[in-house]
Amino acid sequence: AISDAVIKKVQKIIIDSGYKPNQIARSLRTGNSNIIGLIIEDISNSFFAKIARLIEDKAYKRGYKIIYSSTENNIEKAKELIEMFKSRKVDAYIISPIKGIEDDIQILLDENKPVILFDRNLPTLNTNYVGANHFVASYQAVESFIKQGKKNIALVTTDIDVQQIIERFEGYKKALLDYGLPFNKDLVLKIPFNQEEIISNKQIKQLFKNQGLDAALFATNYLAISGLKVLKQMDRKVDKTLAIIGYDDHEAFELHTPSISTIQQPLEQIAETIIKLILAQLSSKTKLPNQQIIIPAKLILRN
Amino acid sequence: AISDAVIKKVQKIIIDSGYKPNQIARSLRTGNSNIIGLIIEDISNSFFAKIARLIEDKAYKRGYKIIYSSTENNIEKAKELIEMFKSRKVDAYIISPIKGIEDDIQILLDENKPVILFDRNLPTLNTNYVGANHFVASYQAVESFIKQGKKNIALVTTDIDVQQIIERFEGYKKALLDYGLPFNKDLVLKIPFNQEEIISNKQIKQLFKNQGLDAALFATNYLAISGLKVLKQMDRKVDKTLAIIGYDDHEAFELHTPSISTIQQPLEQIAETIIKLILAQLSSKTKLPNQQIIIPAKLILRN
DNA sequence: TAAATTTACTAAAACGTTTTAGTAAATTAA
DNA sequence: TTAATTTACTAAAACGTTTTAGTAAATTTA
Numbered sequence: 007a008i009s010d011a012v013i014k015k016v017q018k019i020i021i022d023s024g025y026k027p028n029q030i031a032r033s034l035r036t037g038n039s040n041i042i043g044l045i046i047e048d049i050s051n052s053f054f055a056k057i058a059r060l061i062e063d064k065a066y067k068r069g070y071k072i073i074y075s076s077t078e079n080n081i082e083k084a085k086e087l088i089e090m091f092k093s094r095k096v097d098a099y100i101i102s103p104i105k106g107i108e109d110d111i112q113i114l115l116d117e118n119k120p121v122i123l124f125d126r127n128l129p130t131l132n133t134n135y136v137g138a139n140h141f142v143a144s145y146q147a148v149e150s151f152i153k154q155g156k157k158n159i160a161l162v163t164t165d166i167d168v169q170q171i172i173e174r175f176e177g178y179k180k181a182l183l184d185y186g187l188p189f190n191k192d193l194v195l196k197i198p199f200n201q202e203e204i205i206s207n208k209q210i211k212q213l214f215k216n217q218g219l220d221a222a223l224f225a226t227n228y229l230a231i232s233g234l235k236v237l238k239q240m241d242r243k244v245d246k247t248l249a250i251i252g253y254d255d256h257e258a259f260e261l262h263t264p265s266i267s268t269i270q271q272p273l274e275q276i277a278e279t280i281i282k283l284i285l286a287q288l289s290s291k292t293k294l295p296n297q298q299i300i301i302p303a304k305l306i307l308r309n
Numbered sequence: 310a311i312s313d314a315v316i317k318k319v320q321k322i323i324i325d326s327g328y329k330p331n332q333i334a335r336s337l338r339t340g341n342s343n344i345i346g347l348i349i350e351d352i353s354n355s356f357f358a359k360i361a362r363l364i365e366d367k368a369y370k371r372g373y374k375i376i377y378s379s380t381e382n383n384i385e386k387a388k389e390l391i392e393m394f395k396s397r398k399v400d401a402y403i404i405s406p407i408k409g410i411e412d413d414i415q416i417l418l419d420e421n422k423p424v425i426l427f428d429r430n431l432p433t434l435n436t437n438y439v440g441a442n443h444f445v446a447s448y449q450a451v452e453s454f455i456k457q458g459k460k461n462i463a464l465v466t467t468d469i470d471v472q473q474i475i476e477r478f479e480g481y482k483k484a485l486l487d488y489g490l491p492f493n494k495d496l497v498l499k500i501p502f503n504q505e506e507i508i509s510n511k512q513i514k515q516l517f518k519n520q521g522l523d524a525a526l527f528a529t530n531y532l533a534i535s536g537l538k539v540l541k542q543m544d545r546k547v548d549k550t551l552a553i554i555g556y557d558d559h560e561a562f563e564l565h566t567p568s569i570s571t572i573q574q575p576l577e578q579i580a581e582t583i584i585k586l587i588l589a590q591l592s593s594k595t596k597l598p599n600q601q602i603i604i605p606a607k608l609i610l611r612n
Numbered sequence: 613t614a615a616a617t618t619t620a621c622t623a624a625a626a627c628g629t630t631t632t633a634g635t636a637a638a639t640t641a642a
Numbered sequence: 643t644t645a646a647t648t649t650a651c652t653a654a655a656a657c658g659t660t661t662t663a664g665t666a667a668a669t670t671t672a
Contacts, residue, residue, distance in 0.1 A: 027628085028628050028629065029396035030396070030398055031630090031657090032629055032630075034331075034334055034628080034629070034657050035629050036630065036631095049358050049361055049362050050355070050361070052358070055358040056353045059379060073378075074377065075374065093331065231564065235563065235564060262565070262566075332659095334657070334658035334659040336659090337626095337658080338626075338627050338660045340627080
């Protein structure tokens with residue numbers, strides 16, 4: 007036991023001399039960093055920006071810092087980011103993944119680094135995952151259209167090949183099936199991720215010209231924004247003849263006239279769950295069992 | 310000179326053995342990191358999210374990585390972030406600063422670290438700054454109100470004490486003065502930064518109840534969003550009797566019915582300028598003179 | 613050709629911590 | 643009381659690079 011007097015004396019010297027441990031040296035020796043790496047699709051998408059902010063906040067309160075970077079759904083960039091985080095010895099990884107980086111993530115897992123996937127799952131990997139129930143959410147959205155008497159329901163989605171997007175598509179199809187509506191592939195528009203907005207808008211416009219179309223579900227918030235812009239440009243109102251549901255809430259939805267219904271993911275809960283999983287793993291000496299946590303998304307009906 | 314044969318042989322071994330230099334060890338020895346630290350107010354604000362994304366993109370193309378974190382206008386957190394970046398040996402700092410961290414930034418300057426302030430200036434510091442001309446932008450916005458015949462023009466702003474916000478206020482006052490309109494402090498609402506949105510909305514509602522109010526300039530995008538929400542809730546239309554101008558464009562502005570005019574900062578240009586300044590300094594052996602670059606903001610009139 | 617300089621290479625030191633090893637002193641067990 | 647163990651402290655090794663120092667060989671200069 008060291009006497010209080012000595013402890014105080016040493017602490018005083020630390021403060022007086024302004025000593026700050028060199029974290030780089032510390033990381034070199036210990037191999038960790040108190041930093042968690044967060045890899046997302048695009049920080050300028052408000053869904054990711056909000057979740058990043060929440061994660062950052064929660065991690066910060068527990069003594070961890072977050073560093074984040076966007077992949078733009080570019081496999082090369084994603085690989086490089088993982089490489090960079092690895093070389094910076096981040097303690098854990100939170101990743102909104104894309105198809106094609108399974109191997110890189112598997113290496114992290116092999117090295118026993120805590121990895122949490124979120125928003126999108128990579129089913130071939132055995133790892134932690136936190137995400138919303140997109141299948142059910144999408145099903146409910148379409149169901150609500152049908153209950154309003156809609157017959158020709160469009161789905162505007164993206165072409166990225168990830169679980170989350172596929173589920174939204176499946177939910178859409180299942181709802182049509184269950185309620186005896188035909189699946190019409192002309193009513194499904196898959197927009198390439200990195201496509202110029204102008205081109206996407208033209209495609210959406212084309213879709214809206216489809217006679218009889220009386221409802222549309224958008225699979226991401228930026229697509230819904232594009233859709234609303236197109237409608238405005240076409241001077242077509244969102245009214246009894248045309249219902250819209252968006253995905254991942256956005257200020258513009260509530261503010262729109264009329265307000266736009268949306269599928270809202272519980273951001274707060276997702277962020278909290280992610281952080282809890284990470285911290286549990288970081289503070290445990292043994293490898294904890296992987297968990298797949300599916301959180302219900304909520305259909306917010308506005309009018 | 311080393312023979313090509315040897316170079317090839319060595320490179321082959323590097324690849325075959327999967328050698329990846331340990332960046333931590335490298336940073337420990339060299340004192341730098343090829344990482345640029347970006348400190349902003351709040352990553353979930355779309356203005357910052359967009360600029361972060363642009364900066365990240367441009368830096369990435371030049372071989373630098375960006376790590377960013379939000380201060381939430383909390384001085385303590387800002388100081389800690391600077392401390393963290395310092396201890397991680399980032400090569401340069403891009404900071405959207407707040408009052409109260411002048412000393413910490415001065416220390417960075419004393420250590421000859423490249424520092425670029427953006428969006429907000431700290432006039433007491435002699436350093437690089439890149440930002441929009443908020444005074445002029447704000448002046449023009451009010452001027453455009455006046456030319457529409459508006460007499461009772463409100464300003465909804467925040468209470469944070471930074472150059473950028475002060476300039477917006479000054480532009481507002483100057484325009485009133487130049488056009489012979491009285492300055493009425495009841496028409497200026499300063500909303501505390503971290504205040505609950507519900508309370509802010511009440512204050513804004515109160516402001517809108519002010520009889521005769523026929524125009525309002527909002528000094529930030531999130532305040533304008535709040536304002537529009539309040540109007541919607543009050544069922545008051547934005548029409549000939551009430552004009553609105555926002556700040557820092559937002560999808561919701563264009564999409565709003567009617568579309569909302571706004572002051573748009575040239576994000577692309579700001580990001581590019583910041584990166585250029587940083588890289589110029591990083592690649593120069595000598596200390597370059599500090600530059601204060603003011604970029605015009607643009608008033609986008611919509612209707 | 614001899615001296616001076618440059619080049620090529622090897623070995624060791626340095627960056628600033630944490631961890632391990634080693635030793636003396638203090639405590640506990642027999 | 644003596645041996646065994648624990649505690650307190652000091653010194654050195656280790657993390658993986660880059661930089662510096664040192665030496666021998668090669669080249670240039672006079």
